[in-house]
Amino acid sequence: MIHVACALIEKDNQLLICQRSAEMKLPLKWEFPGGKQEEAESLEECLLREVEEELSLNVTIHKPLTKVEYHYPDFSLTLYPYLCSIKSGKLSVNEHEQVQWVDPVDLWKYDWANADLPIIEEYIRTTRETI
Ligand SMILES: Nc1nc2c([nH]c(=O)n2[C@@H]2O[C@H](COP(=O)(O)OP(=O)(O)OP(=O)(O)O)[C@@H](O)[C@H]2O)c(=O)[nH]1
Numbered sequence: 001m002i003h004v005a006c007a008l009i010e011k012d013n014q015l016l017i018c019q020r021s022a023e024m025k026l027p028l029k030w031e032f033p034g035g036k037q038e039e040a041e042s043l044e045e046c047l048l049r050e051v052e053e054e055l056s057l058n059v060t061i062h063k064p065l066t067k068v069e070y071h072y073p074d075f076s077l078t079l080y081p082y083l084c085s086i087k088s089g090k091l092s093v094n095e096h097e098q099v100q101w102v103d104p105v106d107l108w109k110y111d112w113a114n115a116d117l118p119i120i121e122e123y124i125r126t127t128r129e130t131i
Pocket residue numbers: 004005006024025026030031032033034035036077079113114115116
């Protein structure tokens with residue numbers, strides 16, 4: 001089981017979403033920026049590190065959403081989502097195929113990594129516009 005932290009970064013009522021590159025696991029699926037927790041780091045430290053690596057952004061973490069345990073055919077993960085906003089930095093797409101700012105109503109139009117679906121459902125249902 002791997003532990004993965006991911007960021008739901010909000011700005012002007014839009015959310016930043018990322019498409020995995022063709023070379024990554026789950027190629028071309030959409031996800032939230034983030035990645036695997038390393039030894040001796042907290043989930044929040046992991047999130048800040050990964051978002052900085054992937055997008056050159058420093059974010060403020062506001063609150064966690066409900067974690068998701070998901071079993072893909074070849075690996076299992078626990079995904080820990082956090083609502084965030086941008087603290088500083090200029091967005092740079094360092095690892096993904098592309099990123100997009102989207103209105104929450106349009107989130108379902110994207111081909112998401114399966115583990116993310118409960119997070120999107122929770123976000124739309126409960127937490128939009130609470131930051
Ligand atoms: N960052 C991120 N990863 C996710 C999400 N949903 C989801 O299933 N994952 C999976 O969680 C894992 C995160 O690992 P990662 O991004 O650090 O590493 P990776 O798989 O790209 O690298 P690797 O090929 O070296 O294992 C990936 O296997 C990814 O497919 C998500 O919303 N954000």
